[in-house]
Every structure is written in C-alpha cells, then in structure tokens.
Amino acid sequence: MLKSxxxxxxxxxxxxxxxxxxxxxxxxxRCHVYSPEKNSCAFDVxxxxxVAAYEDExxxxxxxxxxxxxxxxxxxxxxxxxxxxxxxxxxxxxPHVLEITQDRLIEKNFISELKIxxxxxxxxxxxxxLADGLAKVGAPAVLKTRTLGYDGKGQAKIAKASEANAxxxxxxxxxxxxxxxxxxxxxVSVIAARGQDGQVECFEVTENVHRDHILHTSTVPxxxxxALAEEARRVATRIVKAFDYVGVMGVEMFVVRSGRQQHVLVxxxxxxxxxxxxxxxxxxxxxxxxxxxxxxxxxxLAKPKRLGRKVEMLNLIGxxxxxxxxxxxxxxxxxxxxxxxxxxxxxxxxxxxxxWPGK
Amino acid sequence: MLKSxxxxxxxxxxxxxxxxxxxxxxxxxRCHVYSPEKNSCAFDVxxxxxVAAYEDExxxxxxxxxxxxxxxxxxxxxxxxxxxxxxxxxxxxxPHVLEITQDRLIEKNFISELKIxxxxxxxxxxxxxLADGLAKVGAPAVLKTRTLGYDGKGQAKIAKASEANAxxxxxxxxxxxxxxxxxxxxxVSVIAARGQDGQVECFEVTENVHRDHILHTSTVPxxxxxALAEEARRVATRIVKAFDYVGVMGVEMFVVRSGRQQHVLVxxxxxxxxxxxxxxxxxxxxxxxxxxxxxxxxxxLAKPKRLGRKVEMLNLIGxxxxxxxxxxxxxxxxxxxxxxxxxxxxxxxxxxxxxWPGK
Numbered sequence: 001m002l003k004s005x006x007x008x009x010x011x012x013x014x015x016x017x018x019x020x021x022x023x024x025x026x027x028x029x030r031c032h033v034y035s036p037e038k039n040s041c042a043f044d045v046x047x048x049x050x051v052a053a054y055e056d057e058x059x060x061x062x063x064x065x066x067x068x069x070x071x072x073x074x075x076x077x078x079x080x081x082x083x084x085x086x087x088x089x090x091x092x093x094x095p096h097v098l099e100i101t102q103d104r105l106i107e108k109n110f111i112s113e114l115k116i117x118x119x120x121x122x123x124x125x126x127x128x129x130l131a132d133g134l135a136k137v138g139a140p141a142v143l144k145t146r147t148l149g150y151d152g153k154g155q156a157k158i159a160k161a162s163e164a165n166a167x168x169x170x171x172x173x174x175x176x177x178x179x180x181x182x183x184x185x186x187x188v189s190v191i192a193a194r195g196q197d198g199q200v201e202c203f204e205v206t207e208n209v210h211r212d213h214i215l216h217t218s219t220v221p222x223x224x225x226x227a228l229a230e231e232a233r234r235v236a237t238r239i240v241k242a243f244d245y246v247g248v249m250g251v252e253m254f255v256v257r258s259g260r261q262q263h264v265l266v267x268x269x270x271x272x273x274x275x276x277x278x279x280x281x282x283x284x285x286x287x288x289x290x291x292x293x294x295x296x297x298x299x300x301l302a303k304p305k306r307l308g309r310k311v312e313m314l315n316l317i318g319x320x321x322x323x324x325x326x327x328x329x330x331x332x333x334x335x336x337x338x339x340x341x342x343x344x345x346x347x348x349x350x351x352x353x354x355x356w357p358g359k
Numbered sequence: 360m361l362k363s364x365x366x367x368x369x370x371x372x373x374x375x376x377x378x379x380x381x382x383x384x385x386x387x388x389r390c391h392v393y394s395p396e397k398n399s400c401a402f403d404v405x406x407x408x409x410v411a412a413y414e415d416e417x418x419x420x421x422x423x424x425x426x427x428x429x430x431x432x433x434x435x436x437x438x439x440x441x442x443x444x445x446x447x448x449x450x451x452x453x454p455h456v457l458e459i460t461q462d463r464l465i466e467k468n469f470i471s472e473l474k475i476x477x478x479x480x481x482x483x484x485x486x487x488x489l490a491d492g493l494a495k496v497g498a499p500a501v502l503k504t505r506t507l508g509y510d511g512k513g514q515a516k517i518a519k520a521s522e523a524n525a526x527x528x529x530x531x532x533x534x535x536x537x538x539x540x541x542x543x544x545x546x547v548s549v550i551a552a553r554g555q556d557g558q559v560e561c562f563e564v565t566e567n568v569h570r571d572h573i574l575h576t577s578t579v580p581x582x583x584x585x586a587l588a589e590e591a592r593r594v595a596t597r598i599v600k601a602f603d604y605v606g607v608m609g610v611e612m613f614v615v616r617s618g619r620q621q622h623v624l625v626x627x628x629x630x631x632x633x634x635x636x637x638x639x640x641x642x643x644x645x646x647x648x649x650x651x652x653x654x655x656x657x658x659x660l661a662k663p664k665r666l667g668r669k670v671e672m673l674n675l676i677g678x679x680x681x682x683x684x685x686x687x688x689x690x691x692x693x694x695x696x697x698x699x700x701x702x703x704x705x706x707x708x709x710x711x712x713x714x715w716p717g718k
Contacts, residue, residue: 004680004683004696004698005698005700009547013646015383018384021404022384023406025377025381025403025404025698026693026694026696027379027694027696028680028694028696028697028698030403030684030698043388043405043406044384044405045380045381045404045405045406046403046404047403047404121612125634137375194487211470232700275522279386285690285691285714285716286693294687296548299687300688301685302687302690303690305716307666319652321363321387323389324363326656327660328653328661329659331644331661332644332664334645335385335386335387336385337363337385337386337387337569338365338387339363339387339388339389341382341662350387355644357644357664358718359717359718
C-alpha cells in the first residue's frame with residue numbers, strides 16, 4: 001500500500017498518463033512519466049519525467065529505482081520492457097494481462113473460455129485459413145492484425161469473399177483474426193475497476209458512437225434496459241476477476257437483439273483507463289483516473305455515482321480542438337485540452353463533457 | 360487573451376499554486392511556478408519551476424521572459440518583485456491591488472470609502488493612539504499589525520483597557536490597526552471572480568468556522584436568509600468592481616443582527632483564491648481555481664452552480680493529514696493532500712470535501 005508522497009511511475013506520456021497524473025496529485029501522490037517522446041503532454045503535470053526508449057534497459061532500471069510502483073497508459077508495452085521493470089518494482093496491472101490483451105486472438109479465446117459471448121471469429125495465418133474463416137463467420141467481416149493496431153489501424157474490411165485476397169495483402173499477411181460483422185443496436189462499454197483487495201466497482205454502462213473508427217461521443221445513461229445494464233456490468237466484473245486484475249479496465253461491447261431480448265457481445269478489452277470513461281472526470285463522484293490510482297496505490301476504491309441526469313463526452317479530434325473557445329462559454333460544460341501542440345489529423349487533442357443538471 | 364499551450368507564471372509554490380496548476384492543465388495551459396522554497400508542493404504538477412528569492416531580479420527577469428502572463432497565490436508579494444515583473448509581463452490581478460490589501464488600515468479605509476460596513480477600527484502608531492482607539496472602538500478589541508500576519512499571527516487580543524500596554528509590546532510596537540470585536544452570528548465569505556471583460560461571477564455564500572484562528576470548515580449553503588446572501592454577493596461584486604479587479608478574490612464577512620435584520624460587515628479581503636473556496640473543486644460545476652485561470656487567461660468565466668444539496672470542506676491541519684485514510688472510504692468524499700511532506704503544527708496539509716447528493 002502506497003503512502004502519501006509516494007511516486008507512481010507511468011509508462012507512456014499521452015493524455016491518459018496526463019489525466020492519471022492530474023488525478024494522483026490531489027491524493028498526495030507524485031508521478032514520474034516514462035516516454036520516448038520529448039514533447040509528451042504528460043510531462044507538463046508531473047514531478048519527474050524520463051525521456052528514453054522502451055528498449056533502454058539502463059533507463060528502465062533508473063526509472064524503476066526512482067518510483068514506488070509502476071503502471072502504464074497503453075496496452076502495447078513491449079513484453080521485454082514489462083519484464084525488466086517487473087523484476088525491480090511491482091507493475092500494476094500485472095504484465096500477464098498484457099500477454100493476453102496484446103493479441104486479439106488470445107484475448108478472444110480468453111473471453112470465450114469464460115463463456116462470454118463475442119462476435120464470431122477465426123484465426124488467419126494464411127490465405128487458406130482466411131477462406132475457411134470467411135466460410136465460418138460469413139461476409140461482411142473484418143480482418144484485423146493479431147497485434148498492434150488501434151483506432152481502425154491494421155484493419156481491412158471484407159465486404160464479400162472476392163475481396164479476401166486484397167484484404168490479406170493490405171494487412172501484409174501478418175497473423176490476423178477474422179471477425180464476423182455484428183448487426184448491433186448500439187455500442188456500449190463498461191469501465192470496471194478492481195482494487196488490490198478484490199473489490200470491484202463498475203461505472204455506469206456508457207453508450208459510445210464511433211466516427212471513422214474513432215470514438216466520437218460517450219453518453220450516460222446508455223439507452224439500454226436495466227437488465228442489459230446489469231448483464232454488461234456482470235460481464236465486465238467476470239473479466240476483471242478472471243484476470244485477477246488490479247486497476248481500471250475498459251470493456252467494449254455490442255448490444256444485439258434476439259427476439260425481444262437484448263444481449264451483449266464483448267468486442268474488445270483495454271487493460272487501462274479508457275476514452276469512453278473520460279466523462280467520469282466531470283460527470284461522476286469519482287473519475288476512472290482516480291479509481292485507477294487508488295487501485296495501483298492499494299487503497300480502497302470509491303463508489304462512483306453519476307452527477308446530473310445525463311452526461312455526454314465529445315472527443316475533439318485534430319483541428320476540432322481549435323474550436324474549443326465556444327465550449328468555454330457553454331453552461332455546465334467542462335473543457336479538456338491535452339496540450340499536445342499542433343493538431344494533426346485523426347489525433348485525439350481534447351474532449352468536452354456536458355453535464356445536464358438534475359436527477 | 361492566452362492561446363492554448365500558453366504558460367502562466369505563478370508566484371508562490373504552496374497548495375494554492377498547486378491547485379491553480381491542476382486547474383490550468385485541463386484547459387491546455389502550462390504553469391511555471393516561482394518559489395524560494397526548493398520543496399514547494401506546486402513544483403510536483405507544473406511544466407517548469409524556478410527556485411529563487413523574490414528579491415533576485417535576474418531570476419525574476421528570466422521567469423518573466425519564460426511565461427506569457429503572471430499571477431500569484433499570496434497577497435504578500437513584495438512591491439519591488441511585482442514592479443520588476445510588471446515591467447516585463449502583465450501581472451494579474453494588477454499589483455495596485457496589493458498596495459491596498461497588504462496594509463490592513465489602507466484596506467479598511469478603501470472598503471469604508473465604498474460605503475461598505477466593517478467592524479469599527481482605529482489606526483494605532485503609538486501608545487496614545489491605542490488608548491484613543493480603545494476609547495473609540497471599545498473593549499474587547501484586537502490589535503493587528505498593519506502589514507503581514509495571517510492565521511492569527513501578528514495579533515493581540517485586548518480584553519480590557521488595562522491589557523493595552525502588554526498588547527502593544529507583544530506586536531513590538533509595529534504600526535497597527537485596532538479592530539472592535541463584533542458580536543457576529545456567523546462568519547461567511549464570498550468568492551468572487553471578475554473577467555477581463557468585466558463579467559463578475561460570485562460563488563454561493565459560504566459559511567466558515569474557524570478554530571484557533573485557522574479555517575476549520577466551510578459549508579454551503581450558509582445558514583443565512585436569501586436577502587442576506589444577495590447583500591453579501593452585492594458587496595463582493597462592488598469590491599471587485601471598485602478595484603477594476605481581474606481574477607478571483609475572497610471576501611470574508613461577519614453576519615450581524617440588528618433587530619430582525621441581518622447584515623454583513625466586511626472583515627477582510629484576499630486578492631487570490633481562498634481557502635473558503637476549496638469546496639468548489641468537488642462541489643460546484645466550476646472551481647474557484649478554474650475561474651481564476653480563465654480570468655487570468657482573458658477567457659470567459661463559467662457560471663458556477665453547486666452540486667448536491669450540501670457541501671462541506673474540512674481542512675486537515677498538521678497531523679490530521681495522517682488520518683486521511685478514513686476519508687478515502689467515505690462515500691461522496693473527495694480527498695486533497697497537498698504533498699507538503701512531514702506535517703507541522705498549524706500547517707494546512709490537505710482538505711476533504713463532502714458532497715451530499717440530491718437537490
């Protein structure tokens with residue numbers, strides 16, 4: 001259990017690390033960010049920073065020596081980096097989680113073994129397997145590289161079987177997973193937190209709208225039945241327990257209908273604070289960032305409650321951040337600019353959160 | 360008007376600077392803290408820091424060159440420091456305010472000239488003036504040094520006229536103001552913000568309880584009539600307008616009764632964010648810290664609204680911060696530890712804010 005004044009090391013220097021650090025400070029904890037990018041926006045709000053490659057073992061050792069515990073803001077922490085650090089200080093969430101979530105196929109198998117529904121999928125390591133997979137999951141489908149890739153990168157849509165070869169070339173024949181398309185009603189997510197004592201606290205089910213493969217808005221309450229909301233939170237809880245997880249995890253799901261019943265299929269999981277949980281900073285009694293810090297510190301989780309009758313988070317992508325002034329004058333609207341400098345296309349530059357007052 | 364990514368210089372490195380910096384970051388603004396103390400807790404959360412004396416003109420010049428505008432967390436900024444900086448960059452609030460608020464006598468005269476009521480007072484620069492003053496304001500009274508002094512320092516109570524000489528010795532015959540004791544019903548404050556465009560936004564009237572001359576709790580809503588709350592906010596608004604003030608100001612008042620009517624007397628003003636406004640971080644739609652940053656940046660102020668039906672802020676003084684763990688488990692309670700290291704007696708080490716949900 002960390003004491004007041006202790007230092008949390010954070011791998012990665014983007015907006016998630018920045019918001020983690022901003023949540024750690026009021027708790028009396030310091031942060032030390034490790035990032036290969038000199039201009040990382042998280043450096044602006046931390047006690048200490050290290051600029052070094054994730055492969056720089058000497059720098060990693062110094063970083064581990066300078067902090068009391070280590071967490072990360074992204075799931076693609078190289079296995080070797082995690083191993084070097086874990087030998088020296090506790091890394092939370094435990095790196096065994098990364099081995100699963102860094103590979104879409106292993107992740108899907110893990111979830112399926114928990115008897116939790118996912119979209120139909122098939123492994124693809126050859127053109128033959130792709131053809132077999134298409135026969136199994138049907139078209140349209142989407143071919144995704146097993147590792148890396150996010151916000152639509154490393155993906156190819158296959159509308160019909162004849163497009164299979166082009167898709168296979170476009171992912172450069174990397175090991176893949178083929179996922180069947182789901183006729184979903186809506187996309188939701190559950191941000192779950194689990195403490196070192198095993199306590200689990202889920203935030204309210206969040207409804208997400210993507211635009212061009214990037215999260216556009218997150219809204220609570222989601223337009224789902226109470227029963228479905230219960231199911232979604234139960235599924236997220238089972239997943240964090242199965243991992244013996246500590247920290248915050250984002251679980252993305254599809255809401256599908258069979259007859260009069262709604263159900264969830266798990267789409268993917270992120271072993272970190274999640275964009276669809278940003279509304280909790282201004283729209284809940286505790287934020288996902290504070291919950292993660294509490295978990296990493298070995299402190300009790302808080303019980304999150306929504307503020308207001310509706311909360312909406314809107315991402316500011318690329319140039320959209322230049323129009324932030326109008327949100328400063330909007331009532332009950334909180335502005336978050338990540339300090340990343342010049343906007344570039346498709347880059348998450350900030351977000352705004354609107355809270356509708358009342359019950 | 361500051362642009363995203365601009366840097367605000369803050370004089371002073373205590374918890375007020377720290378909370379200002381934590382409010383500036385989500386707005387995409389960087390902070391550079393200037394403090395003579397190497398271990399200042401604000402250094403933990405800022406882009407840049409300068410450790411140098413307030414008299415170090417070369418360091419002040421470098422600081423001014425490195426930032427886009429300058430503000431301060433404490434009212435005792437030396438006049439010379441302010442002058443050196445103001446020649447190079449805009450200092451907000453304007454240093455002319457400091458000349459008034461650094462001297463209790465000049466401040467009281469300023470407020471009186473606005474036809475705003477204060478406790479009876481008299482200038483004391485000699486034993487004779489003290490005797491005259493006591494005859495005018497009556498005993499009990501309190502003798503306060505005109506400059507410096509806070510949290511009860513530089514003060515001597517005079518219960519009856521025979522104690523006058525001892526009091527005069529205890530303040531080392533420094534220039535003083537003698538203030539008559541007020542039979543007040545309660546102590547309240549108004550945190551007022553004024554933007555560069557002249558817009559004024561007051562937070563709700565806050566009820567304050569002091570213990571041993573240090574703020575103990577702040578509670579909203581205050582137990583005062585609607586008419587009194589209006590009067591209190593009107594008084595605060597008149598004061599910030601009279602100063603042509605930009606930024607957040609704390610106005611402390613006594614609530615007194617004459618017959619069936621309640622009125623306010625202004626006790627003192629602080630040209631900065633104020634301890635009695637800390638509840639706004641967790642208990643309002645915008646915090647006093649964000650309002651100050653918006654004002655300093657030349658951006659529109661937000662319209663603050665209370666969250667919950669009641670909000671209470673409790674200061675953690677000295678050792679009390681060691682008991683912070685219990686508040687982490689309390690529902691709807693936000694913990695703020697300032698990261699000042701080892702607690703010392705009478706030092707403000709943190710605070711907690713409880714928000715009672717509902718209207």
